[in-house]
Each structure stands twice: as C-alpha cells, then as structure tokens.
Amino acid sequence: MNRNDYISLVTIVPIWVVCLWRLRYVRKSTGHRLLFFTFLLLAVAATLRLSVIELTLIEVTGMDDLVSLLKHLVLICCSLLLLQWVDSIAPAAENTRGWRYLASSRPRTTIAVLALVTAGATFPLSAPALVEQDGNRNFLEAQYGHLGGTVYLLPYLGFLSLALTLSALLCGAAARRADRTLLRLCMRVMAAGCWVGVAYFAGYLLYLAAGLADLELPFTEKGLETVLTLVQVGSLLLIVAGSSVRGLDTVLQVLRYRRWLIALRPMWSDIVAVLPAESIARILADGPSIKSDQRDLRDLWSRLDQRILDINDTAHEVLPWLQEGLSDRAVEAARRLGLSEVRARAAAEAFCLQHARNARADQEPPADQPTARPILTISEDLNTNAAWLALVASYYGSATVRDIDDELRGRTQRTQA
Numbered sequence: 001m002n003r004n005d006y007i008s009l010v011t012i013v014p015i016w017v018v019c020l021w022r023l024r025y026v027r028k029s030t031g032h033r034l035l036f037f038t039f040l041l042l043a044v045a046a047t048l049r050l051s052v053i054e055l056t057l058i059e060v061t062g063m064d065d066l067v068s069l070l071k072h073l074v075l076i077c078c079s080l081l082l083l084q085w086v087d088s089i090a091p092a093a094e095n096t097r098g099w100r101y102l103a104s105s106r107p108r109t110t111i112a113v114l115a116l117v118t119a120g121a122t123f124p125l126s127a128p129a130l131v132e133q134d135g136n137r138n139f140l141e142a143q144y145g146h147l148g149g150t151v152y153l154l155p156y157l158g159f160l161s162l163a164l165t166l167s168a169l170l171c172g173a174a175a176r177r178a179d180r181t182l183l184r185l186c187m188r189v190m191a192a193g194c195w196v197g198v199a200y201f202a203g204y205l206l207y208l209a210a211g212l213a214d215l216e217l218p219f220t221e222k223g224l225e226t227v228l229t230l231v232q233v234g235s236l237l238l239i240v241a242g243s244s245v246r247g248l249d250t251v252l253q254v255l256r257y258r259r260w261l262i263a264l265r266p267m268w269s270d271i272v273a274v275l276p277a278e279s280i281a282r283i284l285a286d287g288p289s290i291k292s293d294q295r296d297l298r299d300l301w302s303r304l305d306q307r308i309l310d311i312n313d314t315a316h317e318v319l320p321w322l323q324e325g326l327s328d329r330a331v332e333a334a335r336r337l338g339l340s341e342v343r344a345r346a347a348a349e350a351f352c353l354q355h356a357r358n359a360r361a362d363q364e365p366p367a368d369q370p371t372a373r374p375i376l377t378i379s380e381d382l383n384t385n386a387a388w389l390a391l392v393a394s395y396y397g398s399a400t401v402r403d404i405d406d407e408l409r410g411r412t413q414r415t416q417a
Contacts, residue, residue, distance in 0.1 A: 005049075005052075007229055007233060008046060008050060010233055011046055011236040011237060012043065012046045012049075012050070015039055015042055015236065015240060018243070019036065019039045019043050022035060022039065031085060031089065034081055034088065035085050037081055038078055038081040039243070041077055041078035041081065042078050045071045048070060048071045048074070051137070054137060057070075064128060065123075065128060065129050065137075067137075069119070069120070069123050072153075072156040073120070075156070075160060076112055076115050076156060076159055077116075079159065079163035079164065079167075080109065080112040080163060082164075082167055082239075083166055083167050084105070084108070086167045086170040086174070086190070087105075090171075091177040102162070103169070103170060108163070108166070115156065115159035116155075119152060122148070122151050122152040125148030125149065126139075126142075126143060126146070126153075127142045127148065127149045128142060130142045140204060143208060143211070144207065144208065144211035145211035145214065146211070147212065150212055153204075157204055157205050160197070160201050161198055161201040161205070164194040164195075164197040164201070165194070165198050167191075168194035171187045171188070171190045171191035172187070172188075174187045175187035182248070182249040182252075183249075188242075189238055189242030190238070190239055190242030192238050192242075193234075193235050193237070193239035193241075193242055194235075196231060196234050196235035196238060197232070197235035197239070199231060200228055200231045200235055254300060256386075257300035257301060257386070258293070258294075258297065258300060260386040260387065260389075260390050261300065261304050262290075262294060263393055264308070264386070264390060264393050265307075267350075267389075267393040267396040267397070268307050268393075270357070270396070270397065271311065271357045272310055272314055274314060274317055274318060274357055274360045275310070275313060275317060279313065283310065301382070304382065304386055305382055308382070311376070311389060312376060314353075315353055315374065315376045317360070318353070318356035318357050318359070318375070319356065319370065319375060320367065321356040321359040321360050321364065321370070322355065322367060322370060322371050323367040323369060323370065323371065324370065324371045325371070326352060326355070327349070327352050327373065329408055330348035330352055330404055331344050333348075333407040334347040339400075342391075345377070346392045346394075346395055347400050347401065347404060349375060349376055349392050350395035350396040350398070350400075351401045351405065352375050353375050353392070354401055355405070376392065
C-alpha cells in the first residue's frame with residue numbers, strides 16, 4: 001500500500017461503517033434508502049481508489065484506466081442521490097426558478113444522465129494514467145495540459161461541483177427552517193462538507209484550465225495533489241458526520257428515556273400503592289425492577305409512557321384529598337424558600353402529590369373543598385411530560401417538601417394566633 005492508500009482509508013473505513021449501520025433502516029422510508037445507497041456508492045468509489053483493487057481490476061480486465069472511469073461514473077450517481085435526499089428534506093420552495101429549478105427532479109436527473117453519457121463517450125480521449133515510483137496510478141495529473149483528458153473530465157467535475165453546490169444550498173435552507181437543534185446542526189455540517197467538496201472539484205477544474213493555458217504553477221503537482229486529497233477527505237468526513245448527527249439524536253433520545261425512567265421510579269413506586277387493585281395487579285405482573293430500568297433498552301418509549309400514565313392516574317385518584325388553594329400556597333412557600341419560579345412549581349406539585357397520596361393511604365376523609373385543578377402539569381408531548389415529572393420526582397420525598405410543609409404549618413399557626 002502507498003501513501004495515498006493510507007489517506008484513503010481515513011475515509012473508506014468510516015463510510016463503510018455508516019453503510020453497515022444504515023442497512024437496518026433501509027426498509028423504513030425512501031429517505032433512509034436514498035441515504036444508504038448514497039453512502040454505499042460513495043464507499044464503493046472510495047474503495048476503488050485503493051491500489052490493490054485497481055491493480056486487481058487491471059489484471060482481470062486488461063484495461064489500465066477502467067477503475068478511473070468506474071469511479072467517476074459511480075460518483076456522478078452518488079452525487080445525484082445525495083442531491084435527491086437533501087431535496088427531499090429541504091423545505092418546499094416558494095420560487096422554483098433559478099437554482100431551485102436545477103435542484104428539482106427532472107433537471108438534475110437530465111443533467112446527470114448527460115454527464116454519464118458524455119463521460120463514457122469521451123473517456124477514450126483521455127491520456128493514460130501516470131505510474132509513480134510507489135506504484136500509485138495518477139489519472140488526473142496525466143490530464144494536465146491534455147485537451148482530450150480535460151474534455152473527458154469536464155462532465156464529471158462539472159456535475160459534481162453543481163450537485164454539491166445545490167446540496168449545500170438546500171442544506172442551508174433546511175437548517176434555517178429546522179425546529180430542532182440537532183437537525184440544524186446536521187444540515188449545517190453537511191452544508192460545510194458540500195462546500196468543501198465544491199472547493200475540491202473547483203481546484204481540479206482550475207488545475208486543468210492552467211494546464212490548457214500552459215501556465216506555470218506556483219507549487220509542485222505533488223503538493224497540489226496532497227492538498228486536494230486532504231480537502232477531499234475533509235469533505236467526506238464532514239458529510240458523513242453531518243448525516244450521522246440524526247443518528248446521534250436517536251442515541252441521545254434513548255439515553256434520555258432511560259434517565260427519565262430511572263428518575264421517575266422512586267416517586268412512581270411510592271404512589272402507585274393507592275391505585276385501584278387491577279392497576280396494582282398489572283404493575284406487579286409486569287414486574288419492572290431497578291435492574292431492568294437500568295439495563296433493558298428495549299421498548300423504552302412505551303415503558304416511559306406507561307410510567308407517566310401510572311403517575312397521572314394516581315394524581316387523579318388522590319385529587320379529592322387535596323384542599324382548594326393548597327397548591328397556590330405551596331408555590332408561594334417554595335418561593336419563600338428561595339426556589340426559582342420553575343423549581344417552585346415543581347416542588348409544589350411534588351408536595352401536593354405526596355400530601356394527597358399520604359392522606360388517601362391513611363384513609364383520611366376527602367377534603368371539605370377539594371380542588372378541581374389537576375395536581376400535575378401534563379401535556380400531550382411525552383418528552384415534555386417526562387422532563388417535567390423527572391423534575392417533580394427530584395423533590396418528591398425530599399427535605400424541600402418537608403420544608404414547604406413546615407412553612408405552611410407555621411404560617412397557618414401564625415394566622416390563627
């Protein structure tokens with residue numbers, strides 16, 4: 001293996017890893033399939049750069065530069081799929097003229113087909129690759145100053161530059177409209193990767209133009225090749241990283257579900273004792289243990305949703321034991337203890353839930369004037385509910401709840417005195 005092979009492995013290995021990871025999502029949606037085949041073609045094209053693959057194909061086919069043609073054709077298809085995927089997640093265009101028209105389905109496909117046909121037809125005009133001392137075959141450098149080779153490379157370099165430019169613009173539009181931080185980050189990183197890719201192909205176009213104009217380069221060709229190779233590696237890694245951000249979002253979501261499930265357990269296990277017998281029987285039958293909460297990552301969403309439902313059912317069950325106005329007084333007491341507005345509300349809800357639960361469990365009579373307002377703040381969004389109830393659970397049974405109780409008792413005694 002030569003120096004370029006080791007540089008290529010920096011991108012080949014991560015791209016194949018991404019392909020294997022995305023294989024399980026192929027059946028989920030068209031977007032997942034597009035992204036999988038985009039990276040599959042990119043991995044094939046990158047692997048074709050390895051000298052051992054290139055020499056093997058030369059021995060099998062007897063064609064010295066077949067690998068270069070195959071790699072260029074695969075990359076044209078790859079860039080078309082990337083553009084199609086980015087277009088599918090970008091916001092709908094208000095104006096379909098200009099670059100948005102070129103990025104739409106029919107124009108981009110037509111241009112890609114023309115690039116493929118033109119590249120295949122003009123490939124015989126190119127010059128043979130230069131064979132360096134380390135055995136590396138340099139096809140692009142051989143086309144420097146060669147008219148036929150430049151004509152062949154124009155459709156390849158031109159279409160990839162256009163496709164990456166349009167992809168970068170679409171990623172920018174998607175980032176501006178995204179309502180989630182990680183999705184914005186995904187689109188911005190991918191846009192950066194596309195722009196770096198544009199710089200790579202634009203650099204080669206300028207290099208070929210300088211060759212035709214017989215201009216003297218201010219740097220060595222080997223130095224230019226090293227710089228452009230590093231630029232290419234940077235572009236591929238950014239695109240891979242950007243497309244993986246959403247996968248990271250999935251991993252982080254799983255970790256959040258697990259953290260919330262564990263955080264809710266102490267409060268949940270204490271209050272479900274006042275639920276109806278059939279609910280308690282179901283909970284005992286499921287038998288969720290601390291170890292299962294910590295180690296079992298299967299079906300986390302449903303388990304968390306059920307735990308929130310159990311907590312909310314309990315809150316409704318004990319509502320008749322909560323006196324009208326007690327929750328407002330609890331919030332005021334929490335504020336006097338120095339808690340912020342959000343934490344004061346969470347601590348007050350924990351106090352009210354614990355107070356009503358204990359009264360119900362001790363078989364005390366319901367309140368004379370029970371409140372009609374729910375004890376807990378519950379919305380229709382699982383993530384919002386889980387995050388809020390985890391904060392409430394952090395106060396349930398805590399010294400803060402006891403301080404709120406003492407504050408309310410002391411204030412009542414002072415009022416009566």
